[in-house]
Amino acid sequence: MKIGIVGLGLIGGCLGLDLIAGGHEVYGVARRQATCAQALALGVVTAASTQLASLRTCDVVFVCTPIATIVPMVAQLAQVLSPQAVITDVGSVKGALVEKATRQWPRFVGGHPMSGKSEAGIEAAERGLFEGNSYVITPVTVGGVETDQGAIALIEKLAQELGSVVYHCTPAAHDRAVAWISHLPVMVSASLIHSAIDEPDETVRTLAEKLASSGFRDTSRVGGGNPELGLMMAKYNREEVVRSLKRYQQRIAVTIKHLEAEDWEGLAKVLAETKAARGRFLG
Ligand code: NAP
16 A cells, blocks of 8 residues: 655654554655655655655645644645545544544544553654554534544554554544543643652752662653653543643642541552553453
């Protein structure tokens, strides 16, 4: 299949590597010629260009640029692609963009591979990032017309080739669910790092920096990731992120109460519940 990728960063790069390995022809588009040369050198694309018109004959195009640029990019692609081409995106939020993008291109399919890492950019691209992880597809009905079944089936097939497990849901359900398991953790993890660096006693702060080990590595990972991505999640999924943060704030207040009241039985019950529940999320 002839596949286009616009935005040759972390996700675009990882997609390119896996799709080429799967036997597809991958045409990349980047803003800068230097990125095109780098993508070719890293084997992320079969061909690269700074011009969207180079994707004219592609069967499917993945938009892998930052969330704010996805809808305008779909509008630009609509000027150059053939009518049967499918456009999909990998944006981490869906409600803010899937209906708008579908209005620009009827064969648009909202998608979100639930895979990532702290580093950004094409240099961080690696094979197998999507293997074993979920890939969400968010069909919509716009102007009484449902997302094209053939277009959905095509993206589903490619996601399965990447080794992902496909789920379908509405953009709203996606945004509420990912607020819990992706966006809230970024905000919580960032607040954790902030609280630690706010420690007023310099000796203690320096000691904490030296003592930090696996626990801090696990809990600080997503808060220490790509700041641009964190900001986009907050901006474009604001309501759900605020809702989940408020619920989290209530939970912290309950924990503080347990500690202040020395209610060890209450705290032990909570910790036993959370230990049992964690497996429901991570298998
Ligand atoms: P990234 O590594 O920073 O890559 C973004 C790419 O988009 C870069 O190649 C950048 O090009 C290009 N770009 C930026 N602004 C552009 C514009 N105005 N027009 C054209 N290209 C532009 O970011 P990423 O992590 O791959 O994220 C890309 C998308 O994947 C986002 O929509 C994000 O929500 C989604 N996503 C991210 C993760 C994750 O964990 N990172 C997971 C799932 C989905 P230059 O190199 O020229 O700056």
